[in-house]
Structures are given as C-alpha cells and as structure tokens.
Amino acid sequence: MLSHVIPPPRGYTKVPNGLVRQSRLGSDAKILVMYVQGLPEGDRDKALSEHARDLHFTGRRYQKAKTELVASGYLHEKRETVAGGRWRTVQVFSNFPLTDDQAARLRAGVPADGYELVSTGPVPTAHFPTVGAPSGPVVGGLLPADEELGKNESHPPTEAGSGDGEQDGQGEPGEPEEPEGVDGEASEEASEGLLEEPSDGPEVAVAERVLLSLRHEQRQLHLGVREARTLAGLAAEWLRRGVTAADLRRALCSGLPVEGVRTAVGFLAHRLREKLPAAPEAVPAPEPPPPPPALIACAGPGEEHMFRPHVPWATTCGPCHREEQRAFWADALARADAAPEPPPWRERFAAVAEGGAVSGTDTEGGAPGRSAP
Numbered sequence: 001m002l003s004h005v006i007p008p009p010r011g012y013t014k015v016p017n018g019l020v021r022q023s024r025l026g027s028d029a030k031i032l033v034m035y036v037q038g039l040p041e042g043d044r045d046k047a048l049s050e051h052a053r054d055l056h057f058t059g060r061r062y063q064k065a066k067t068e069l070v071a072s073g074y075l076h077e078k079r080e081t082v083a084g085g086r087w088r089t090v091q092v093f094s095n096f097p098l099t100d101d102q103a104a105r106l107r108a109g110v111p112a113d114g115y116e117l118v119s120t121g122p123v124p125t126a127h128f129p130t131v132g133a134p135s136g137p138v139v140g141g142l143l144p145a146d147e148e149l150g151k152n153e154s155h156p157p158t159e160a161g162s163g164d165g166e167q168d169g170q171g172e173p174g175e176p177e178e179p180e181g182v183d184g185e186a187s188e189e190a191s192e193g194l195l196e197e198p199s200d201g202p203e204v205a206v207a208e209r210v211l212l213s214l215r216h217e218q219r220q221l222h223l224g225v226r227e228a229r230t231l232a233g234l235a236a237e238w239l240r241r242g243v244t245a246a247d248l249r250r251a252l253c254s255g256l257p258v259e260g261v262r263t264a265v266g267f268l269a270h271r272l273r274e275k276l277p278a279a280p281e282a283v284p285a286p287e288p289p290p291p292p293p294a295l296i297a298c299a300g301p302g303e304e305h306m307f308r309p310h311v312p313w314a315t316t317c318g319p320c321h322r323e324e325q326r327a328f329w330a331d332a333l334a335r336a337d338a339a340p341e342p343p344p345w346r347e348r349f350a351a352v353a354e355g356g357a358v359s360g361t362d363t364e365g366g367a368p369g370r371s372a373p
Contacts, residue, residue, distance in 0.1 A: 013038035019095060024072050028057055029065040033074060037095050042224030048075065048091055073097030078107065207235035210245050210252075211268070217253040220261040227265045234272040242280050251275060300324070 015034050022030070036044060036051050052062040069075040076092040092103045211228040214221040223231070238248050252268060261267045295306040300320025307317035316324065342348075 016095060022072065025068050025074075026065060028061060029068040029072075029074075031055065032057065032065055033069070033095055036093060040224060042226060043222070044093075045225070047089075048093060073099065076100065076103035076107075078104075201236065203236035203239040204232045206245055207239060207248070208232040210249050211235055214249065214252060214264075214268075217249065218256060218261075220256065221253065221264045221268065223264055223268070231265065231268055231272065234269065234276075237276065238272070241277050243277060 013034055015037070019025070019030060019033060025033075032048070032052060032055065035055055036048070039051075048066065049062065052058070052065070057065060066075065070077070074094055074097060076098065078090050079087055080090060082088050090107060092098070092107050094103075098106070208228050211223055211231055212225070214223065235248060238251075239245070243251075252271060293308050293310075295308055296315075298305050298307050298315075298317045298320055300316040300323070302320070305317065309315075314321070343351075
C-alpha cells in the first residue's frame with residue numbers, strides 16, 4: 001500500500017497510538033474520544049451524552065460507544081448526592097485508560113500515581129483567573145485544542161524547506177504563530193474596548209447564562225465560559241434597561257451576516273454596544289396623599305365625642321347622622337298617616353265641574369247690570 005500523508009501545520013489533535021490501535025473500541029468510541037480531546041478547554045464541561053449528540057451519536061449507537069469506553073477505562077462514572085436530596089453523575093473522561101483508584105483520585109483533586117490533574121474547564125467565578133504560562137501535555141488528561149500551532153515533528157521538513165523557513169525569518173517550529181486577518185483584529189478590539197470585568201449582581205448571572213445558551217440557537221455564536229463572563233457586563237446593562245432574557249437572546253441571534261460570523265465574541269460585543277436600547281425614562285414619584293381632616297366635636301346628642309368629617313359641611317358623626325335621619329323619616333311618616341285621606345278622583349272631578357258652573361252663572365248675571373257707556 002502506498003500512502004501520502006501531509007502533516008497539517010495547525011488545527012490538529014494529537015491522538016495516542018494506543019487509542020487508535022485499540023481493538024476493544026469501535027470507531028464511534030474512538031471518534032468520541034478524539035472529538036472531546038480536540039475541544040477548547042472551556043467547552044468540555046458538558047456531559048458526554050451532549051458531546052455525542054453534537055456528533056449525531058444517539059440512542060443505541062451512543063450507549064454502545066459509552067459501554068466500550070467504560071469497559072476499557074477511558075470513562076469512569078460515579079453517582080453522588082448533592083444539596084436538596086438530589087443526585088448527580090460525575091464523569092471522569094481521559095484519553096488514556098485509568099484504573100478505578102486513579103479515577104477516584106482525579107475526581108477528588110489528588111494526583112494519582114504520577115498522573116497530574118488536568119482541569120476540564122474553568123470554574124465560574126466573579127473574577128478572571130490569574131493568567132500564567134501554559135503547561136505541557138500530561139499523561140492521563142485531555143490535550144487542549146490547537147495545543148501545538150507549529151509544524152508537526154512526526155514528519156520533519158526537508159533541508160530545502162528548512163532553509164526557506166530561515167530565510168523568511170520564521171521562528172522555531174514549536175513556536176505559536178499570531179492570528180492574522182479580521183478574526184484577530186475583532187478579538188483584540190473586543191478585549192481592549194468596553195469589555196470590563198462584570199460586577200456582581202443578579203443581572204450579570206442571568207446575562208452570562210443567556211450568552212452561554214446562544215450556542216443552542218446559532219452554532220456560530222458558540223462562546224466559552226471566560227468569553228461569556230467577559231461580555232456579561234454589557235449584556236447585563238440590557239437587562240437593567242427593562243429587556244427580558246428572551247428578548248436579549250432574540251436580539252443577539254437574529255439578523256446574522258450572510259457570510260457568517262468570523263468571531264463570536266467580537267460580533268456579540270459589537271452588537272451589544274451598537275444595539276443597546278435607550279434607558280427608560282424616570283417615572284416621577286407619586287404625590288403624597290393629602291393629610292386627614294382634623295378632628296371636630298360632634299353636634300349630635302349624647303356624650304361629647306370627636307370625629308373626622310368626610311365632607312367639609314358635616315357636623316355630626318356617622319352614627320348620630322343616621323339616628324337623625326331615622327328620626328326625621330319617622331316623623332314624616334307619622335304626619336303622612338295623620339293627614340286625611342284625599343277624596344276619590346270622581347268626587348274631585350265633580351267638585352271641579354261644579355265650581356266651574358257656579359263661576360259661569362255669576363258672570364252671566366252680572367252682565368245686564370252694567371251701565372251703558
């Protein structure tokens with residue numbers, strides 16, 4: 001068999017030969033190990049099933065790969081109780097087989113038999129972790145993504161190629177190269193711009209969760225934990241201005257460029273600054289209620305007592321006023337009962353008709369007695 005292999009200069013993952021040649025592991029299990037090993041450090045804090053779902057390993061296919069990894073020592077699981085009486089499963093995943101004792105020591109944070117502890121991701125805190133020099137690869141842990149950006153030493157270059165490299169002024173093969181193009185400029189602008197360390201507060205925590213959830217809406221907006229914490233201060237200002245978490249997520253995920261997003265942190269930082277809504281107008285404080293009316297003496301009967309009038313012209317309290325009204329209407333009813341009953345309407349009509357006839361007779365009798373002018 002003839003083979004022609006071109007070593008990639010960057011963007012590759014180192015895989016142990018023992019893993020590639022492991023006969024007890026199927027192709028799905030090996031791909032799952034290599035996929036998780038090649039992820040950035042901040043993206044390995046998910047469960048293994050979520051990583052498998054990204055590779056479309058679901059159902060029986062994922063269960064078979066997981067069973068092979070557990071049997072070969074690449075995956076160790078332990079269930080433990082947490083506060084509130086709930087259970088959680090802690091997974092220890094490695095690109096090198098571990099015994100149960102070694103996995104227990106790594107789970108407890110103690111190096112096991114010469115294996116150094118490699119963190120699977122930064123612990124979310126309110127401050128940035130101290131930046132230090134990168135450490136080299138260790139046995140029993142996962143190598144970070146793009147761990148070596150130089151040339152692949154498994155296939156050394158020819159003499160002509162090495163001479164060209166020296167003439168071009170390039171550094172040593174293992175020395176990382178600086179990113180070029182728009183991605184590097186956008187990342188530098190995002191880090192040197194208005195991105196400040198977020199302060200503590202409920203809005204900052206909600207904003208960080210929203211930023212981390214953008215990967216489920218748009219895979220182009222995939223952020224690491226440290227990047228989300230850097231942008232949480234800008235996103236929290238949206239929440240302080242009355243924007244809900246759902247509206248913030250919709251504003252960041254909609255209307256993406258047609259050519260795609262080159263760097264998620266730079267794009268989101270620009271959108272958070274440029275589309276920041278206006279601050280809500282200050283609502284004037286309500287006017288204080290008027291003071292209650294002063295106490296006055298009641299003019300009703302009985303012992304002297306005070307009350308607050310509900311209208312300016314009131315002179316008696318409620319009980320005394322009701323008593324006066326009952327007495328008034330009782331007297332009116334008594335006068336109505338004592339008055340004679342009016343005659344029926346027929347008699348009233350006859351009386352009116354009789355009175356009109358008498359008035360007409362008096363008028364006719366008086367006409368002849370007039371003296372002539």
